Amino acid sequence: MFQEFFSSATELLSQLSHAVQTNNSDGWRTAAHALKGTSYNLGAKLLGDYCKTAQEQNNASRDEKQEILENINSEYGRVRAYIKAGEY
């Protein structure tokens, strides 16, 4: 199940990154929404909250989105490390 989460999250992070680069607001919102749901379902609340911010900041500037994405990437890294270490 965790593997399923990693696989899904990796794909969605890639979509977020692509959406920033191409200034695709719809793509950004859709990917943020999807990652928010899977994160909350896993119990990764902070990651879900960052994604919720991303979804709501759909019309933010490119720089702002880049900053939000960095937060998401960073928190995803922490969640991934936590799971890999078996600290749950």
Place this chain on the structure above:
Amino acid sequence: MLVKSVDRDAEKMLMRTVNECGRLPAQEGLILFCAFSKLQDFVSSKTLNETLKSVLSDREAECYVCSDHDTFIYWKSSVKDEELVVIKTIQDDYAQAFSSVPASQIFQVFDTRSQLEELRSLLLEKIEFLTTNTAPQDLRPDIPVLSPIQNVLLKKSQERRASRSKIEILIVEDQDFSRKLLMGLMQKDHVCYGAKNAAEAVQYFVEEAPDIIFLDIELPDHDGHSLARLFRQYDPRAFIVMVTGNNYQKDVDRAKENGVNGFIAKPYSKQSIYNAVQSFVQSHLVTAS
């Protein structure tokens, strides 16, 4: 054995045959049409012919697979309940192509001596439906619609629910991880179906008549609110629970307007899901008593 199969322009050919049936004298015997919904891609009318030959060895039969995969089979019969034998044989031979519901509950049989007009109306609706739904994408309706034959089959939903021993649950969620997680919670005690988009959800809704539907709001092809409205419209007793990451007041309000039975926001607890199932059981007991 003469089995005629029609794949191309099946709807029009079918209508022609139905009209011809209306001109036959009554003493020609019982003429049956069996209609069923959404045969899978790999079963063509030609492959169905092999099965028909085995059960209707000495009679004329025709088999029409429409462009949306609804399938109609026609033959003359004088044997009581023969259609059940034919349908059961087809279902046994092509088990993968059908859902698991009993044969007698997913097929609609028309006796042309008494139901010719009903069949003709259904076909007219069907032709109109196909014309609309093969229009360019931007001219199609915003919400998913049921085909006429799906609508006919839905009328048996309550009968199907009443005959089962386990609760059947449809989970509509486009994210694989979230869908599997929810299915994992439910599968131990219940029968579960997973749909990743609205089109699959509609198909499960018609063919499996689920007792409970857990429905995500954001789906790739349609939004969950529209789908909830469609389910409620065609099946007032459907038990619908919205499960969503969109915990916004406007979504709660729309869900209420659509008359859904529950609203669960992510992150949800196992208990909130179990409570929704329990709520269904309670309402079911009240209805039954």
